[in-house]
Amino acid sequence: MNNRKPHRASDLSTRRLSDDETVVLSPKGSAVVLNEVGAVVLELCDGTRTVDEVADVLCENLRGASPEQVRADVRSFVETLTASGCLVDGP
Amino acid sequence: MNIVARVLDSVVSVHADDDSVCRAITALMAMYPRSDAAPSVRYELGARALVRDDQLVDEYPTREALARAFEGDLYRAVVERAEPSFLLHAAAVATERGAIVLFGPSGAGKTTVSGALVARGARYITDEFVAIDRQLRVRGLPRPLCLEQDTERDPLRQRLGGEIHRYRFDDFDGARIDVPLFALAPQHVCLEPSPLALLIHLRHAPGEPGSVTPLRASEALSRAWSERYRYGSEELDTAIAAIQKVPCFELVTSSVEQACSAIDRLTP
Numbered sequence: 001m002n003n004r005k006p007h008r009a010s011d012l013s014t015r016r017l018s019d020d021e022t023v024v025l026s027p028k029g030s031a032v033v034l035n036e037v038g039a040v041v042l043e044l045c046d047g048t049r050t051v052d053e054v055a056d057v058l059c060e061n062l063r064g065a066s067p068e069q070v071r072a073d074v075r076s077f078v079e080t081l082t083a084s085g086c087l088v089d090g091p
Numbered sequence: 092m093n094i095v096a097r098v099l100d101s102v103v104s105v106h107a108d109d110d111s112v113c114r115a116i117t118a119l120m121a122m123y124p125r126s127d128a129a130p131s132v133r134y135e136l137g138a139r140a141l142v143r144d145d146q147l148v149d150e151y152p153t154r155e156a157l158a159r160a161f162e163g164d165l166y167r168a169v170v171e172r173a174e175p176s177f178l179l180h181a182a183a184v185a186t187e188r189g190a191i192v193l194f195g196p197s198g199a200g201k202t203t204v205s206g207a208l209v210a211r212g213a214r215y216i217t218d219e220f221v222a223i224d225r226q227l228r229v230r231g232l233p234r235p236l237c238l239e240q241d242t243e244r245d246p247l248r249q250r251l252g253g254e255i256h257r258y259r260f261d262d263f264d265g266a267r268i269d270v271p272l273f274a275l276a277p278q279h280v281c282l283e284p285s286p287l288a289l290l291i292h293l294r295h296a297p298g299e300p301g302s303v304t305p306l307r308a309s310e311a312l313s314r315a316w317s318e319r320y321r322y323g324s325e326e327l328d329t330a331i332a333a334i335q336k337v338p339c340f341e342l343v344t345s346s347v348e349q350a351c352s353a354i355d356r357l358t359p
Binding site: 013015017018021023025029030031033 | 308309312313316319322323324327328330331334335
């Protein structure tokens with residue numbers, strides 16, 4: 001499961017909602033609000049990294065964060081983004 | 092019976108012959124302004140069949156089912172044809188300060204609160220369907236209000252001039268159905284676009300004290316977007332612009348009076 005290398009759906013629209021929040025309009029029509037960390041996760045999911053590698057990159061930039069907790073959070077968040085259609089697997 | 096009326100951005104013609112169906116359609120169409128323009132949507136209703144633009148939509152076992160199907164199909168048809176705008180399941184009233192949009196799930200009190208605000212002097216835009224355009228102007232689908240059964244004592248009916256349409260079905264299965272719809276008098280209805288002033292997410296909680304809480308933009312967007320009829324980049328842009336431009340609140344209502352007082356304080 002965590003060997004997945006998800007990437008952004010091709011027809012994602014993103015909008016700035018506030019200084020620290022971005023809205024992504026998923027292909028399924030839901031509006032997903034991302035904070036700064038969420039937006040970084042979406043950006044890092046470019047089809048070249050596994051979910052855990054995305055978490056590791058994120059962890060390097062989050063001082064004091066527990067790697068296990070970051071991995072768990074990223075896995076959960078990636079599931080949410082996948083369910084909404086913002087992230088997809090494969091080419 | 093033949094009615095041609097403007098319903099949001101569409102001109103809709105409806106033709107029916109069956110007496111019971113005619114009464115229902117007359118009631119459902121009572122508040123839409125009549126039009127001389129060429130129809131963009133044409134309905135033919137038999138006693139059981141619903142036909143739109145010469146295509147059979149379906150046949151229904153009862154006249155009541157037919158009337159309800161007509162109403163639902165009409166809303167879908169005008170949504171499909173509506174000009175670019177953020178369309179959401181919501182109520183709205185027009186005040187001197189602009190339009191107040193009340194959204195929330197079914198049962199949240201949108202119809203009740205908007206009716207009470209009209210009784211206090213606001214003008215009715217809709218209790219079902221709001222369109223916010225790119226200029227953040229609000230229009231709506233001014234359908235008649237469905238009243239409590241005891242219409243003579245209905246407070247809205249007592250305060251406001253209007254016309255009650257009762258349509259009774261002697262249905263094919265022998266059932267008798269009585270539906271009172273209240274068409275507000277024209278002076279209580281706002282058909283022209285009204286600038287958006289306030290977005291309120293309603294939540295009815297009889298056991299809780301009423302409260303008003305400002306909503307963060309992200310929360311307001313998530314809640315408003317969940318009530319959308321159409322989705323797309325243009326709709327999202329308008330929704331975001333609306334939320335960034337006007338105050339958004341969550342209003343937990345314990346009673347109609349408390350809700351109206353809270354809204355009065357938000358629109359001094």
